[in-house]
Amino acid sequence: MMKSKIRFTEDLQFVGVADSGHAVIMDAPLSAGGQNTGSKPSELLLMAFGGCSGMDVISILRKKKQDVTNFEMNVSGETPEKYPKSFTDIHIEYVVTGKNISEEAVKHAVELSLEKYCLVGATIGKAAKITHSYKVIQES
Numbered sequence: 001m002m003k004s005k006i007r008f009t010e011d012l013q014f015v016g017v018a019d020s021g022h023a024v025i026m027d028a029p030l031s032a033g034g035q036n037t038g039s040k041p042s043e044l045l046l047m048a049f050g051g052c053s054g055m056d057v058i059s060i061l062r063k064k065k066q067d068v069t070n071f072e073m074n075v076s077g078e079t080p081e082k083y084p085k086s087f088t089d090i091h092i093e094y095v096v097t098g099k100n101i102s103e104e105a106v107k108h109a110v111e112l113s114l115e116k117y118c119l120v121g122a123t124i125g126k127a128a129k130i131t132h133s134y135k136v137i138q139e140s
Helices: 041-063 103-117 119-124
Strands: 004-010 013-018 023-026 067-078 089-099 129-138
Touching: 023 041, 041 067, 041 089, 041 103, 041 119, 089 103, 103 119, 103 129
Parallel strands: 089 129
Antiparallel strands: 004 013, 013 023, 067 089
16 A cells, blocks of 8 residues: 655645655645645646656567657646536647657557556556647658
């Protein structure tokens, strides 16, 4: 079982500490009564999805001996204007840069992450439609 402790500090700022001891600051923007000292929890959800899937993809690409020199994901989420505001659509774009990168290897790594390994994606996929794309940039 994973656990975390979230502690109120001031205004709308909270500090979350995971079992691992790592902390993250969460806050609201000034317009909502916060001090904008940290990410909004909804932003962290998208970042967690990108990080979770990204760890899978890079691990798989390394096992496939792909020479990745840069890797990033762009994650976006759509919410309705009315409450309750839960993500309805989430898109993740994988951008893999490297030397002689196999598009088939990238496609397979992304599919394995999204269909089998990423806990965060599997969880949010029950509430939102997840779509994905990938781009391979070849270096010479």
